[in-house]
Amino acid sequence: MPTPGASNVQEARKVLADRLREMCKDAGLEGKQLAAACGWHPSRVSRIVNAKTSPTADDIRAWCRACAREDQIDDLIASLRAVEGMWIEWRRMERDGLRRAQESVHPLFERTRWFRAYSSWLVPGLLQTHRYTEDVLCAVQRRRVTVDDVADAVAVRMERQRVLYEGSATFAFLVEESVLRTSLGSADTQVEQLEHLLTAGALPNVSLGVVPMRTGRPRMPVEGFWIYDKAQVNVELVSGYLTLTQPTEVRTYAETFATLADIAVYGTKARRLINAAIRSLG
Numbered sequence: 001m002p003t004p005g006a007s008n009v010q011e012a013r014k015v016l017a018d019r020l021r022e023m024c025k026d027a028g029l030e031g032k033q034l035a036a037a038c039g040w041h042p043s044r045v046s047r048i049v050n051a052k053t054s055p056t057a058d059d060i061r062a063w064c065r066a067c068a069r070e071d072q073i074d075d076l077i078a079s080l081r082a083v084e085g086m087w088i089e090w091r092r093m094e095r096d097g098l099r100r101a102q103e104s105v106h107p108l109f110e111r112t113r114w115f116r117a118y119s120s121w122l123v124p125g126l127l128q129t130h131r132y133t134e135d136v137l138c139a140v141q142r143r144r145v146t147v148d149d150v151a152d153a154v155a156v157r158m159e160r161q162r163v164l165y166e167g168s169a170t171f172a173f174l175v176e177e178s179v180l181r182t183s184l185g186s187a188d189t190q191v192e193q194l195e196h197l198l199t200a201g202a203l204p205n206v207s208l209g210v211v212p213m214r215t216g217r218p219r220m221p222v223e224g225f226w227i228y229d230k231a232q233v234n235v236e237l238v239s240g241y242l243t244l245t246q247p248t249e250v251r252t253y254a255e256t257f258a259t260l261a262d263i264a265v266y267g268t269k270a271r272r273l274i275n276a277a278i279r280s281l282g
Helices: 004-026 031-038 042-049 057-066 070-086 098-103 106-111 130-144 150-164 177-181 187-200 247-263 267-280
Strands: 087-089 114-119 170-176 206-211 225-228 232-236 240-244
Touching: 004 042, 004 057, 004 070, 031 042, 031 057, 057 070, 098 130, 098 150, 106 150, 114 247, 130 150, 130 187, 170 177, 170 247, 177 206, 177 267, 187 206, 187 267, 206 247, 206 267, 225 247, 232 247, 240 247
Parallel strands: 114 170, 170 206
Antiparallel strands: 087 240, 114 225, 225 232, 232 240
8 A cells, every 4th residue: 555655746746747748749749759759668658658657857858859848848857856855765864864854954944934733643843852852863763763863863953943932933833632641751851841832832923732632523633744834744654754835735734734723722721731741740
């Protein structure tokens, strides 16, 4: 069974393949004629238009020239790069350690002005304490990364948190109530983390909602995700890191976030749930 990330990538490849097919049709070329013009075996054209093989940048250049549509080269190559960047397996993203993976999102965090984050199993990274982050990244390193640079990766994540206190960005965080009662480390670390949530949640540019555990809720918990402005969604799945930029997909996650936000509690009610979790650890 394909992973959700792989499925999204395949759909994007199909969109690109359809554009290439339409270009060939508009040029009045059959697949064999296009293959001959490009110096390829006809089966290569078939694999590309059926999204079984992803074209290379050179393939797109040859295709456009054969169809006399050189004006489309840059746009189609940009689409190809977007598809290639949608889905990255953890083993590829973290092959040089966790620090580089943490650093890779810095530009995105620097340019975003409206953050929306939903977490169903951990405190969101921007709200994590040093010890909590260390526990999280140690668990990740033990499970899937051969390079142990956890200390450096923690330092990078802590430095990233300055976006909460500098600039004009706004933040909306939603966490499931179960997150308040789940810890990878000690009770002391979890208490410290929950106390930090009370402090960070009181910042003027931060909205912190807790989705309470109750029956009859309108939507089941989904995978954790981040929405950056209205432009991009990132989803962390078991096997990899998914980036979505299609407007319809971004809207779907925004609608899911709005639904969860409607059933979350805030302010005094949220603090009551957090304090109850703290007392349970005493």
